[in-house]
Amino acid sequence: MSLDALARSATDEARRQMEICNACRYCEGFCSVFPAMTRHRSFTDADMTHLANLCHNCRGCYYSCQFTEPHEFNLNVPAALGEVRQLSWERLAWPGAFSRLFHENGVALAAALAVGLAVMFAALQALRPESGEGFYAYLSHGAMIAIFTPAFFLPLAAVGVALRRYWREVEGQRVTLGQIVEATRSAGTMRNLDGGQGQGCNFEKGDRYSNARRVFHQLTLYGFLMCFAATSVATVMHYVFAWEAPYGFFTPPKLFGVPGGIILCVGTAGLAWLKTKADPKLGIARVWGGEMAFVALLFFVSATGLALYAVTGTAAVPALLAIHLGAVLAFFLVIPYSKMTHGFFRFAALVREAQLSRR
Amino acid sequence: MTEAYDIAVVGGGNAALCAAVTAAETGAKVVILESAPEFYRGGNSRHTRNFRCMHRGPLSVLVDSYEEEEYFEDLLLVTKGETDEEMARLTIRMSEECLPWMERQGVRFQPSLSGTLSLSRTNAFFLGGGKALVNAYYNRCEDLGVDVFYDAEVKHVNIEDGHFTHVDVSMKGGEPTRIAAKAVVLASGGFQGDLDWLTRAWGPSAANFLIRGTPYNRGVVLKDMLDQGAESVGDPTQCHAVAIDGRSPKFDGGIVTRLDCVPFSIVVNQNGDRFYDEGEDVWPKRYAIWGRLVAAQPDQVGYSIIDSKSAELFMPSVFPPIVADTIEGLGQQLGISGDKLARTVAEFNAACREGRFHPTEKDGLATDGLTPPKTNWARPIDTPPYYGYSLRPGVTFTYLGLKVSPTAQVHTAEGPLDNVWAAGEIMAGSILGQGYLAGFGMTIGTVFGRIAGREAAAYVS
């Protein structure tokens, strides 16, 4: 089936389920999806895309539902919305040719990693500078910039295109600062994974609530942001203050990067562990492997980054540098076509919900 | 199954769970025998959304206050006095301490659902509904070391010389085995799941009724106890029935199958004739009589007809309505005579008068010279597309139950049995002899489940 046909049938199934929920509404207090649902009597495809991207797969509405299988209504809202959401990311990705490449396929993701590594090893071989300090002794600053600037901005541009398509599909309006603030607050606390009352979600412990996923997800998010901040701040230091690497421990890049890397490692390891305990049929079973590979890649990026810092000044540096930079390169390249896109779409959905719920 | 239990709890719904938790908290060794498989555990309780709770000031999600007198008045109104005042007031008074107790067990509440603002003062809604409540109690039971058997149908409660000794239980449909305990709590609901019994009690038309809740409440234990001389309460022929979507499943359709369109519609039977004032009162006050009204029509079916003006005035339905551009066409699609339906609608339209229409309160917009009249919300049905829903009686529960004392002890003609208690729907007839008060079923189950658990635990210790 084509992607569009798949999306149509997934949307029809999710719509059938939402219509049952709309006559029930018992789950209203869990998340933003149900209050958003009650604004409608019938659901357009765009409404379904919006609801699906609002759903954070907390699974509260599955374990609370009196109509799940084997009941003939056969509800599984987390999976039904999950499929619509997943297909929306794949459908709207740009360019379309890559759209499904890394979502389902852990092997493809591993291949991306291999390519990243190969590129970096080759670069280190070929572009070894005459002189330079720290990492720049192995790969000049200029070469790094030449590789990573496009590797970072091209994927971001692709994400931008996908988001534009998304925004058009859900009929989004002009964004205000207030809406951004509201969405940031919601994402910053993972409000939609807190079960509505802070008791958490139903991810890994069946019908018991737990905050483990929320905690590990936020460690991953904040760890990632700290690593990102480390890189950004280093860039600013380099260009604005002409303060060049290597940096000692008590400098902003390291103060962000080292704890950030540790937190990111803990968060991703935790997420992977939880994933092994959760019931795959309440998620999107076909992307289980791809998601796991993506979490593993993030872990690998942060772990090799930390390792690289740990081996400073030893003979292990060149090899580890190639490995770490290769992983980072692979990570950048798969951003628009892997689980990483969820962050962008989710945020857009939260902004859109801020627009709609205000009215 | 040789383990010695202090207390056997028969049933796995709200009342059973409240009894089991209360008893297990004292250290008693408790076993729950639930006839449903694990997925369908929790009886009708899994379909509920709230319980009615007295409170003298704001309490958790409940606003303002709802005091004993008002609560009791509300009960008197719906039961037309068919209630035991002592038991009723006990239930009402104890409901107040139930809410914090429930929260301690892990039950969570949420503000009243959208579309139910009128209940925000009187009824505390469960976050995620009754299934979430049931899950919380089962988890609590697990933590307290209560043994739970699913697919475990109690066939017989053995009473010797006024004293309970053991139950005979069929596990997974096998031959009954014996489980002994020092005391027993009966919380196995009513008998509406047994269609043969329902037909004997109500009449042959009951074969066409839909059962809104669990198929596992078949009254096996109720009948067994009555056969052994337990005293009964409640009208054995009556059940609480509402009009629900005619396309609903035979069992377990739950809350979503209700239809709130009646006051804005005309309702006809299979012959295309109207038979009752659809606009007698606001829907929450009338929805319970429509089960009976439809049950009295040929083949126990009715058809509610609206036009596009009214299509969005009520909660969405679980199945989409039948839609047609003409009344004739709608009739044909519903399987009744289109010409006849068109005549009935034309007659109705001709009897409508000008006036102010107000969907959320009685607006006095009545028909003129029509029998039966429609006394509120009577607007002509003249704006296509037209919408139709079929209606069938949906049974919520039966009234026949065991007579108990205020300490939940089961009575025989010779007095109370010393180690048999009952809670929930199986004894609710003492308090709710007629009619229904939204959220009161769970209140009775929680209050008497806790009493039964407490008394049984005191007895075995």
Ligand SMILES: Cc1cc2nc3c(=O)[nH]c(=O)nc-3n(C[C@H](O)[C@H](O)[C@H](O)COP(=O)(O)OP(=O)(O)OC[C@H]3O[C@@H](n4cnc5c(N)ncnc54)[C@H](O)[C@@H]3O)c2cc1C
């Ligand atoms: C659709 C629907 C919605 C409702 N909504 C509300 C509401 O919002 N608020 C409210 O207060 N009330 C509501 N009610 C009524 C409410 O469900 C009942 O009053 C309440 O659940 C009764 O609790 P219970 O524990 O006595 O019975 P149940 O919850 O029905 O439990 C009976 C249990 O006994 C088991 N059982 C039966 N026979 C045997 C046997 N022989 N051996 C072993 N186990 C057996 C059953 O499997 C079941 O688990 C609703 C009812 C329905 C049908």
Ligand code: SF4
């Ligand atoms: S998931 Fe089930 S319980 Fe929750 S609102 Fe939907 S139908 Fe109701």
Ligand code: SF4
């Ligand atoms: S899975 Fe959680 S977030 Fe998604 S719709 Fe259900 S309750 Fe809401």
